[in-house]
Amino acid sequence: MAECNKIRGTVVLLRKNLSVLNDASLGGKEVCLRLISADAACKANESPGKPAYLEEWSSSKHIGESSFKVTFDWDEKFGVPGAFVIQNNDQNEFYLKTVTFEDVPGDGRIHFVCNSWVYPMERYKNDRVFFTNKTYLPSETPKPLRYYREQELQILRGDGKVGRLQEWDRVYDYEYYNNLGNPDKDHKYALKILGGSIDYPYPRRARTGLPPTESDPDSESRLPFLMSLNIYVPRDERFGQLKMSDFLAYTMKSIFQYLKSSLEAIGGTPNEFDSFQDVLKLYEGGVDLPDIALLSYIRKIIPLELLKEIYRTDCAQFFEFPKPQVIKENKSAWRSDEEFAREMLAGVNPVIIRRLEEFPPASKLDSKLYGDQNSTITAKHIESNLDGLTVDKAIEKNKLFILDHHDALMPYLRSINTTTFTKTYASRTILFLKDDGTLKPLAIELSLPPPENGDEFAAVSKVYTPSEHGVENSIWQLAKAYVTLISHWYESRKESMLNTHAVIEPFIIATNRHLSVLHPIYKLLLPHFRDTININAFGRQILINAGGLLELTVFPSKYAMEMSSVIYKNWVFPEQALPEDLKKRGMAVKDPNSPHGLRLLIEDYPLAVDGLEIWSAIEKWVKDYCFFYYKSDEIVKNDAELKSWWKELREVGHGDKKDEPWWPEMKTRKELIDSCTIIIWVASALHAAVNFGQYPYASYPPNRPTISRKFMPEEGTPEYAELESNPDKAFLKTITSQLQTVVGISIIEILSRHSTDEVYLGKRDVSEWTSDQEPLQAFKEFGNEPAKIEEKILARNKDTKLKNRVGPVNVPYTLMYPTSEGGLTGKGIPNSVSI
Structure with missing residues (x-):
């Protein structure tokens, strides 16, 4: 008894x-x-x-x-x-x-x-x-639990009081990006506050409660570098033990942000790359750093045993990295025009290319402020390569496409070129869709701002066209390098940092503040928020801060984050849905008779083809799940927690966008399903598409440089003569230096690496996440989809008619391949923005 x-x-x-x-x-x-x-x-x-x-x-x-x-x-x-x-x-x-x-x-x-x-x-x-x-x-919450449900949410919201949050605090709150600069250190480390203004809008980050700087009461002070890992995030948002172990290598490599000044102090300078073979040594034995003073200095700040672990060497050959996929099979195929164009559809930068709808391309910049910024590309530049078509006919037949990096860059170009180590251009690249489904570049326009004291108030532009021989070919290769360096930052870094990392963080904060752990939408979204607040906090401490690694290794330098704020002005939540994005860029049109209701204008567009299958699988799962708990629109409309979640997300988390008319009202099941599908897509597949291809393609700097240190050489100059006599050396002297290359590859290696405890789309790290059997069955069905999609991806990659899937470099497109093992795999869709 x-x-x-x-x-x-x-x-x-x-x-x-x-x-x-x-x-x-x-x-x-x-x-x-x-x-x-x-x-x-x-x-x-x-x-x-x-x-x-x-x-x-x-x-x-x-x-x-x-x-x-x-x-x-x-x-x-x-x-x-x-x-x-x-x-x-x-x-x-x-x-x-x-x-x-x-x-x-x-x-x-x-x-x-x-x-x-x-x-x-x-x-x-x-x-x-x-x-x-x-x-x-x-x-529907039982009465005895309601008090505790409401109290728990109040605890997570905190009391709003100013003060430094501690590791045991469980407070989720908002703050501007006001902790990137360090004005107390030096005025040159002062940065614009992002968020809270019309000029510099930005999503909100998680509050830490650190005190303001002495120099600027609106800026938050920063922890000393060696304490960066102690920055506050709610304790349950911190990396697990395995993930933290994997991440420590990233933390130690970031010590290189101090090496630049240290190199100058001890009189040592890394060698330039003299040839492409010198670059290949990074992956085939390592680069010698013979300066004993430098090596001694590094050994003082990093223990020898840690150096061995991080760099997999005995320090005789100090910097050695895994060989990037882009040069594994063929060391020179990356230089081809076909590969240059293919990577716009299937490389590290597959989300910016759009259909050309007007010719010549027009600028949207205010001509009163910036002068005439319209394109100088003419029909004469391209019509000989249009397979007999006129420009108008090629546009009509959806044959012309553009990679446009002009308007986004031009307002900052003079400052970048005069106050940083960079010398570069705004660019437009016109491409033609051939009958075999591949793209060929027709013309590249490189532009500089109008002369400050000149008579003409128009961009200074020059158009380059393909050439296979002599110095003209070397010039063409340099023109492509200027395009790809912008692509690497503007596309992959912008997409990853802003359109995934930054925009998702307010959703995480609002969810924890307003949706109880008992709420169905909390349970739905929770796996897609794993580790994001933590990786974002670390990024603000050592990557995107003033004087941080990003400034050292990408061309906008100190303007990088400010530029991403300007790009955020054009961020529209509903357009983050893959189908809407493809339609907006003119890459697809509605077609009820086509799969997913869309017809792709480039049928062999790997990101879109694979991505739409992932999108549809997510959408079906979300619909099945939401329909179980919300039997009608009225239930959505009357959900108090859902209402407060969405209100705060709009008005505070993305507060600089609160008055935009495109926000869903969150009163119907369709609005709920569409919104949750977008959140999951952005946190999982979109991030995978723009992040995990970085090492395969961008860790070989000649293919995806991040910096250009010289302008295009002009005929009659010593630089032009060097380009004629030794084009490879001239190319390498234009792009990233050896030190910047080593630091840049170190960053890319960590950001492209899956941790050993990663959880991928369609999986959860907890099996009994709900006791409701129908949602569990629906999730099981969703979990079966990745394997089916993987089989289709493998089959497409073997189809020789689909030339954009593998390309001249023989790198199969696997960025939408859902699962992966740990490490540098170039595949796998984690549930969340976890690195």
Whole structure:
């Protein structure tokens, strides 16, 4: 009979440390749990119930994951448990994974998915509460749980008070990007505050509460470099142990931001690359750095054993990297025009190319401010390569396309070229779609701002056309290099940093502030937020900050983030949907008889073909899931948490866009499904498309340079003579230097690498994330889709008629291949923006 008066449970947790001294006065009461009823008939004074304690806590000597038993007194009047309160009286925090009760009268097995760090109770103003894996809309929540549901959200929102947040705080709040500069260090490290203004709009980031700088009360102070990993993010948003181990190499490599000044201080300068063979040594044995003073200096700041681990060398050959896929099969195929064009559809930059709808291309820049910025490309430049078509006929037949990096860059070009190490151009590239489905470049226009004191108020432009021989071919290769260097930053870095990393962070903050863990949309979106706040915080500390690695290794230098703010002015949430993006760029048109309701104007467009299958699989999963919980539009409209989530997301998280008419109102199931599909697509597949191709294509700098240090050589100059006599050396002296190359590849290697604990699209790291069987079945069906899509991708890559899938470099397109193993694979779609 006594057995029936007990509920026995198993608690799985990870202990960080064992207590140094066991406090005998606690008498085995280090960790206390009390149940909260989910039964509406339960009286207020009966919930939470009587305390129960983890058994054998003090006697356990195991660090790491452990299971503990807990036994509760049972009273039938209490009803079914729906949550529990936990108090940690130990001196160390622990990671609570799950709690499971077996044989609960009337309900059988009850499971709690916790996955949260629990600190000693003196760190909290309120007890920690965990709910079962049941899913409730706010209006359907059992009455005894409503108070705790609302209280938990209030805790996560914080009290709004100014003050530095600590690792045990669980506060999700917003702040501008006002912590990138460091004006207290030097005025040259002062940067514009991004967000909160018409001129420099930006998504909000997670607040840290660090005090303002002394020089500028509107700017947030920064942690010292070596403390960067201690920047505040809510503890449960931090990387897991495996991910942190993988990430440490990135942190240590970032020490190179100090090497530039150190090189000058000790009188050492890295060698220039004299030939492409010198560049290849980076992947075939390493580059010698014979300067003993430099090597000695590096060894002082980085322990030798760590150097060996990071660089996989004994320091004799100091910098050595895995060979990029773009040169594995053929070391020179990247130079071909076909590969140059193919990578606009299937490389690291597949999301900017658009159909040309007017000729010559016109600028949208204000001519009163910038002069005449319209293109100087004429029909004479291109008509001889249009397979007998006129320009008008080629446009009519959807044969002309453009890669346009003119208007976005021109307003900053004079500043970039005069105040940084960069010498570069704004560019337009016109391409022609051949009958075999490939693109061929027809003309490249390189433009500079009007002369400051000149008579003409128009861009200074020159048009280059393809050539296969002599110095004209060398000039053409340089013209393509100027285009690809802009593409590398403007497309992949802009897409990755702004359109995935930055725009997703406000969704994460708003979700935690307004959607309870019991809410179906919280459960739907949670896997797609993993590690994003943490990687973004680290990025602001050591990558995109003033004087950080991005400034050292990409051409806009100190203007990079400011330029991304200007680009954000054109960000439109509904257009982040892949079908809408393709239509906006003129790459597809509506067609109800075509797969996905779209007809691609370039049928062999790998990103679009594979991406649309991923998009459709996500959309179906989201629809099946939402239809289970929302039987009508009225339920969506009346969901209080959903309403407050979407309101704050629009008005605060993306507050600089709050008055835009394109925001969904979130009153119908379609609006909910469309919005959640976009969020999942951006966090998973879009990020994969623009991020994990970086190492395969961009870690070989001649293919995707990030910096140009010289302008195009003019005939009659020594630079032109060198281009005639030694074109490879002249090319390499124009693009990234050796030091910048090493730093740049180090960054790209880490950003392109999957961690060993990554979770990919269609998978979850928790199997019992809900107790509702229909959503679990729908997710199982969604989880079967990646394997089907992978088979199709492999088949397409083997189809020799699809020439854009592999190309001259023999690199199959796998960026939309859903799964991957860890490392540099060039494939795999993680659930979230996790690197």
